[in-house]
Amino acid sequence: MKYLHFVIKITFSLGMTGTCFIPIITGQSTSQFEIVLTGGRVIDPETGLDAVRNIGIRNGRIVEISAGPLNGLENLDVSGLVVAPGFIDLHVHGISNIEQKYQLHDGVTTALELEAGVPFLDEWHKFRASQALINYGASASWPYKRAEVLDQFQVQIAQLKKEVKEKGWSHSHIPISISHPSNYLTLLPEENRAMLNGLKTSLENGALGIGVPVGYLPGANREEVFRIYQFASKWDAPIFTHVRPGNTIAIQQAISDAAVTGAPLHIVHINSMALSEIELAIEMVQSAQKQGLDITTELYPYTAGSTKLESARFDEGWQEDQGISYGDLQWVATGERLTKESFEKYRKTGGWVIIHKMKPAWIQAGIASDGTIIASDGMPYSPTAHPRTAGCFSRVLGKYAREEKVISLQKAIKKMTLLPAKRLEGIAPAMRFKGRIQVGCDADITVFNPQTIIDKATYEEGLKYSKGIYHVLVNGVFVLKNRQMVEDVYPGQPVYGKYKK
Secondary structure, three states: OEEEEEEEEEEOOOOOEEEEEEEEEEOOOOOOEEEEEEEEEEEOOOOOOEEEEEEEEEOOEEEEEEOOOOOEEEEEEOOOOEEEEOEEEOEEOOOOHHHHHHHHOOOEEEEEEOOOOOOOHHHHHHHHOOOOOOEEEEOEEHHHHHHHOOHHHHHHHHHHHHHHHHHOOOOOOOHHHHOOHHHHOOOOHHHHHHHHHHHHHHHHOOOOOEEEOHHHOOOOOHHHHHHHHHHHHHHOOOEEEOOOOOOHHHHHHHHHHHHHHOOOEEEOOHHHHHHHHHHHHHHHHHHHHHOOOOEEEEEOOOOEEEEEOOOHHHOOOHHHHHOOOHHHEEEOOOOOEOOHHHHHHHHHHOOEEEEEOOOHHHHHHHHHOOOOEEOOOEOOOOOOOOOHHHHHHHHHHHHHHHHOOOOOHHHHHHHHOHHHHHHHOOOOHHHHHOOOOOOOOEOOEEEEOOOOOEOOOEOOOEOOOOEOEEEEEEOOEEEEEOOEEOOOOOOOOEOOOOOOO
16 A cells, blocks of 8 residues: 655535645555544534544544445444544643543543643653653743742752652642742843743743743743743744733733734633633633734633642732632642631642632633633642543533533534644644544544533542543544543653754
């Protein structure tokens, strides 16, 4: 069998178009495909295809989509199920295989740490090589690069580097981003220049942009943030930002910095940033897009957030800032609601807290809005972690698409596949082959039952696998099959930024 590879524009019989890398096959054989998915309802969010089709897979790619029969070494009947692109999560903090098992049961095939970023990015890529269940990648960690240039933290940084090499990256990278003493310090001009040079090194190590969780860094002044936006514009590297407190005022500030510098911008979890002003905030983003600005946003489908209690998010004034009080905080380790006394106790020791501060109507408005991406903000593993770690995408498809009819099934799939892929295509060319069910695209595929899919994790009982995800393929390899994990397969590949050397 011979293969010719080139970029081509596909024209489908229904007049739909898409672009992928096409393997043209000559010399057909009776065992043309490694895997055939037969009789499923195939939904491709880019071309609009929504029909019963058979899919032939070979060498990690989708090789044929046909209404006629296909023959494979393995034929799997998926009649009555939806065959969709694997879900792409732009926002995870749990980046080990422990969390990836929950992500797989939620249909995720690519999970990326873009808000906080990952320190020691080159070493992290090497650490994850050949042992990841799903595709992985990260942004440059601005908070870490700040700490790295400050003399008083050099010993601590060296110790952290040793710790993550020995224990992995699942938990160790988070405190440096959201609860580190350096976050309260203002950089001197020479330190600022050194920090930007560190971001450049991360881009050359494959970073997918720059993680700028400025809401956790009260010490960063306006000039420092502006210089990062200038830097991002020069490198055409998207900024993924958790904005400062201030609801839509802070969102306006971020959009302003992007507009005057030309930096690509992605505002994370706009639901927990804008709160009651979510519709106004989304309108701001959409207005910026209409003006030609490269600005996007996301939300998660839950009414509670989660973060470290010792972080700057709970500095003096937090109650007024977030419109909540002690009883709205749930301590992850025990599930208890906090009081003034327990708040002060746990803030000293540090740990994860769930923040109940949003109304269902705000989430519905965000999910229904055009162009808003779905992303989980999934936490590092704990049995009682925030349920978004395990159930984000199934919740959208089950609760909001099927039960509440806030959004159609097709639009929901688009928000968790094509839109996140397109957000990253400028910095990561490999994403052009993800988020789609098209000939030549990566065989990252999620197969689910639209009548039963639902999240099962709760605030009270903690993490549980979602229901209704039947099969997940990553780069043409089954990792979840018949709702069970496939043992000893690690097909996840790194997603690199275009500047990787």
